[in-house]
Amino acid sequence: MTKPFNMLALSCALIFSTAVARADVQLDVETIASGLGIPWGLEVLPDNSLLITQRGGEIVRLDLNSGNQYPVEGGPEVRARGQGGLLDVTLSPDHAETGWIYFTYSKPVDGQGATTLARAKLDSNTLTDWQDLVVTQSRTGSDQHYGSRISFDNDGHVFFSIGDRGERYEAQDTSNHIGTILRVRLDGSVPEDNPFVGRDDALPEIWSYGHRNPQGVFFNQETGLLWSIEHGPRGGDEINLIEPGLNYGWPVITYGKEYYAPIAIGEGTEKEGMEQPVKEFTPSTAPGALIQYQGTAFSEWQGDLLSAAMALQHLNRVVLNDNNEAVEEHRYLNDLGKRMRSLVESPEGWLYIGTDSGEILRVRPAQ
Numbered sequence: 263m264t265k266p267f268n269m270l271a272l273s274c275a276l277i278f279s280t281a282v283a284r285a286d287v288q289l290d291v292e293t294i295a296s297g298l299g300i301p302w303g304l305e306v307l308p309d310n311s312l313l314i315t316q317r318g319g320e321i322v323r324l325d326l327n328s329g330n331q332y333p334v335e336g337g338p339e340v341r342a343r344g345q346g347g348l349l350d351v352t353l354s355p356d357h358a359e360t361g362w363i364y365f366t367y368s369k370p371v372d373g374q375g376a377t378t379l380a381r382a383k384l385d386s387n388t389l390t391d392w393q394d395l396v397v398t399q400s401r402t403g404s405d406q407h408y409g410s411r412i413s414f415d416n417d418g419h420v421f422f423s424i425g426d427r428g429e430r431y432e433a434q435d436t437s438n439h440i441g442t443i444l445r446v447r448l449d450g451s452v453p454e455d456n457p458f459v460g461r462d463d464a465l466p467e468i469w470s471y472g473h474r475n476p477q478g479v480f481f482n483q484e485t486g487l488l489w490s491i492e493h494g495p496r497g498g499d500e501i502n503l504i505e506p507g508l509n510y511g512w513p514v515i516t517y518g519k520e521y522y523a524p525i526a527i528g529e530g531t532e533k534e535g536m537e538q539p540v541k542e543f544t545p546s547t548a549p550g551a552l553i554q555y556q557g558t559a560f561s562e563w564q565g566d567l568l569s570a571a572m573a574l575q576h577l578n579r580v581v582l583n584d585n586n587e588a589v590e591e592h593r594y595l596n597d598l599g600k601r602m603r604s605l606v607e608s609p610e611g612w613l614y615i616g617t618d619s620g621e622i623l624r625v626r627p628a629q
Contacts, residue, residue, distance in 0.1 A: 287562070288628035289594060293621050294614075295324050295331060301616030303351035304606040305363070312606075312614060312622065313384070315365065317347035323387055324622065336382065336389030341368040341375035344405025350422070352412040354381070354448060362448070366410040366422055369394065374401040377408045377424045377439075379450065395450030396422075396467065398439040404428030407475040411551065413488070415481050419453060421445050421488060425475035430513040433472055436464035441512060443476060443490060443504055445469040457507030472510040472536065478552025478569055479504075487586070491552040491569050494518035495527060497544030501552075501567060502537065503586055511536035517544055541580055541588035548573030550603035557611020559627055570602035570615055577602060577615065577625070595625075 299316035307313055312324040313334070319342050321334035340348050346368030354362035361383040368375035379396040382389040400408075407425025414420050426433040426441040433441025436458060444467040445456055458464035469488075478491035488504040498518025502510055514528045515536050532538065543549075549569045556564065567580040567588075576596035583589045595602070600623070604616035613625040 287560075287592075287594070290626045290628045291595065291598075292624050294326070294329060294624050295622040296620055298322065298616075298620040298622070300347075300618050301604050301620070301622060302347065302349050303365075304604045304614050304616055304622070305351045305353055306606060306608050306614070307353070307384075308358070313351055313363070314616065314622070315348045315351045317349070318342050319348045319367075321348070321351075321389070323384075332387045334384070334387050334389060336392065338365075338367055338378075338380065338392060338394075339370060341370040341405070343368075343375070346375045346405045346408050349377075349408060349410045350412045352414070355414045355416075356448070363389075364412050364420060366412055368405075368408050369397055371397065371401055374403065375405060375408065376401045377410050377422075379412070379420070379422050379444075379446070393450075396444065396446055398424055398444070398467075399465065400424050400427055400439045402427040402429045402432070402440070407493075409476055411477060411479040413479045413481040414483075415488075416483050416486070418448055419445050420448060421469065421479055421481060423473065423476035423479050423490060423492075425473070425477075425493075426512065430474070433474065433512050434509070434514065436461075436468055436471055439465060439467065441473045442467075442471045443469045443473065443479060443488075445506075469506055470504050470508050470510060472512050472514070474512040474516070476502075477550050480552050480554050480567075482554050482556075484556075489552060489554060489567060491549040491567075493548060494542070494544075494546055496521050496524070497542075497546055499543040499546045499549055500539035501541040501569075501580060501588065502539050505537075509536050510539075517542045518546070540582075540586065541591075546573055547571035547576075547578055548601075549578070551605040553605055553607055555607065555611075557607055559611030568605065568613070570605040572601040572603055572618065575600055575602065577605075577613070595623075 303315040349366040369378040382392040406428035409423035476492035495518040579592040581590035601618035615623040
């Protein structure tokens with residue numbers, strides 16, 4: 263059940279944090295659920311409830327009208343170790359006709375974890391017809407850097423991301439799925455126009471590679487552009503505009519440093535044949551999710567990239583110009599002291615944010 267929230271204390275924090283970011287934007291934030299595990303993925307359902315995946319493997323449906331929480335049965339067995347577990351959740355674009363809901367999770371395979379794309383249907387509070395669509399070739403001895411976010415284009419394709427699984431140099435090897443963004447059809451099959459189809463040295467599901475740990479992927483169905491955001495090491499988080507077949511550099515180029523000392527990684531920050539980020543963040547924000555705002559509730563934010571930040575504990579907003587260059591950055595809610603991991607936009611244009619302290623925040627314009 264939800265708990266009462268001290269709006270007086272919160273409003274004081276908001277006045278300070280939004281004034282630093284941008285004085286004319288005032289936000290109303292309320293905690294609408296608490297006591298969860300780590301809410302890794304959020305999706306708004308047609309019945310005005312929020313489907314929440316928790317990294318430990320549990321799924322909850324939160325009624326946004328009453329605030330009641332209902333456990334959802336029928337999820338998969340997950341390898342809930344390290345950064346693995348039950349990850350993202352997203353409605354299929356044909357959900358109204360088919361009922362499909364897509365998930366990513368770390369599937370236990372021979373004592374290791376493989377980032378897996380799956381789908382199921384929700385009948386009341388039970389998942390049915392579970393199907394593993396793509397069990398990726400991404401297993402390592404580490405439980406780090408699984409990715410993984412899901413997004414759909416307009417043409418019956420699903421994109422999902424996979425991190426480098428703690429084996430950084432594998433992100434340059436296209437004979438596996440490590441450190442990639444994949445593109446498949448809604449049934450998990452490979453589109454014939456994927457960039458590596460027919461090549462002996464690459465897996466056909468790969469859309470882009472050279473990624474460290476992309477935990478945000480967003481396809482804008484109006485512009486046709488695919489965006490991602492990924493964790494750097496010590497600094498060097500990146501927002502990237504994803505194009506098919508391109509190499510995004512990790513670990514050959516990066517703006518980040520080694521964790522154990524301020525030592526450069528790879529060959530520098532630029533190299534021919536490797537893409538530059540639209541924006542890099544140093545120090546790291548530790549981005550957990552990414553959307554491109556589409557709504558009207560925050561009309562001045564339309565087209566801006568919003569991300570949830572864990573390490574620097576804020577809602578991040580990046581303004582783009584007409585050439586898709588980052589020209590401004592604003593930070594909100596940083597005084598709440600919450601590791602913000604998951605983020606979704608509602609049909610009303612409101613934002614729902616999941617925190618690592620087990621809360622769901624609703625963000626609306628202040629009246």
